[in-house]
Amino acid sequence: MNVSAVYLKRGDTGKLVEASLVDEVTDAHLSLWENSWGPVMKVRCANRTSSDKPEDYHWDWRQKAGWWRPLLGYHSFALLCRNELQGLMLASDFRSARIQMQFGKPIIYVEFLATAPWNRPELKKPTRYRGVGTVMMAAAVELSFELGYRGRISLHSLPAAEPFYRDSCKMTGLGADAAHHDLMYFEMTSSQAEAFRQKP
Amino acid sequence: MTLNLTPREMAVLEELAAAKDLSKTGVMKLALRLLQAMDAKVRMGQKLFVEDDKTKEKSELVIL
Numbered sequence: 172m173n174v175s176a177v178y179l180k181r182g183d184t185g186k187l188v189e190a191s192l193v194d195e196v197t198d199a200h201l202s203l204w205e206n207s208w209g210p211v212m213k214v215r216c217a218n219r220t221s222s223d224k225p226e227d228y229h230w231d232w233r234q235k236a237g238w239w240r241p242l243l244g245y246h247s248f249a250l251l252c253r254n255e256l257q258g259l260m261l262a263s264d265f266r267s268a269r270i271q272m273q274f275g276k277p278i279i280y281v282e283f284l285a286t287a288p289w290n291r292p293e294l295k296k297p298t299r300y301r302g303v304g305t306v307m308m309a310a311a312v313e314l315s316f317e318l319g320y321r322g323r324i325s326l327h328s329l330p331a332a333e334p335f336y337r338d339s340c341k342m343t344g345l346g347a348d349a350a351h352h353d354l355m356y357f358e359m360t361s362s363q364a365e366a367f368r369q370k371p
Numbered sequence: 372m373t374l375n376l377t378p379r380e381m382a383v384l385e386e387l388a389a390a391k392d393l394s395k396t397g398v399m400k401l402a403l404r405l406l407q408a409m410d411a412k413v414r415m416g417q418k419l420f421v422e423d424d425k426t427k428e429k430s431e432l433v434i435l
Binding site for chain 2: 238241242243244245263264265275276277318319320321
């Protein structure tokens with residue numbers, strides 16, 4: 172298990188704060204999810220209708236961990252700041268790229284990516300921290316380079332997150348995928364990954 | 372460990388390494404991860420299918 176120093180921005184002042192990116196979600200992280208993230212999410216969504224709740228409201232990270240943990244092809248990440256869990260991500264490494272220029276080549280696929288409820292502007296303003304999604308996407312890109320995939324990554328985006336992947340991460344949208352609940356499918360090519368890496 | 376491959380197996384490995392833009396070691400590791408993931412799906416009672424993109428015809432893949 173490796174821990175890397177990364178930086179988030181405080182939601183109120185914009186000041187950089189050091190955080191820790193861990194390349195394995197442990198039981199301790201899952202306990203933080205159950206005991207802090209989960210209850211806060213429930214409280215903040217208590218009076219919301221199902222359609223108004225965050226699209227990942229139903230994700231059960233403890234249950235997900237049950238199936239990914241024994242498998243070599245899955246990579247999980249936890250982002251912590253001041254002993255609080257700020258984000259979780261699960262990626263897999265055995266899918267193929269779809270864009271013509273990299274078609275059939277292996278790609279890192281982001282299965283799930285979520286930020287803690289206190290970092291979501293629709294649930295808390297100002298957010299506690301900003302930049303969780305960017306740090307996680309950078310981790311997926313680095314994993315891709317480490318495995319020799321030259322930075323190629325892909326994902327299906329929940330509707331609310333599409334602008335982030337399209338505009339901030341500069342990924343290429345390949346349209347809604349009927350085989351995946353009509354979610355928009357995005358890929359990052361090697362050259363896009365290089366540009367993303369160099370982004371300040 | 373040492374992996375002994377027949378010339379035909381080595382040729383396939385080299386072909387895949389070129390096609391996938393990976394080293395031969397990378398291909399072998401990817402194959403292991405993929406087989407384990409597929410085997411886990413089958414053990415959970417799921418089936419693996421391949422679909423023809425044009426005809427949408429599906430055929431089941433059997434992984435031992």
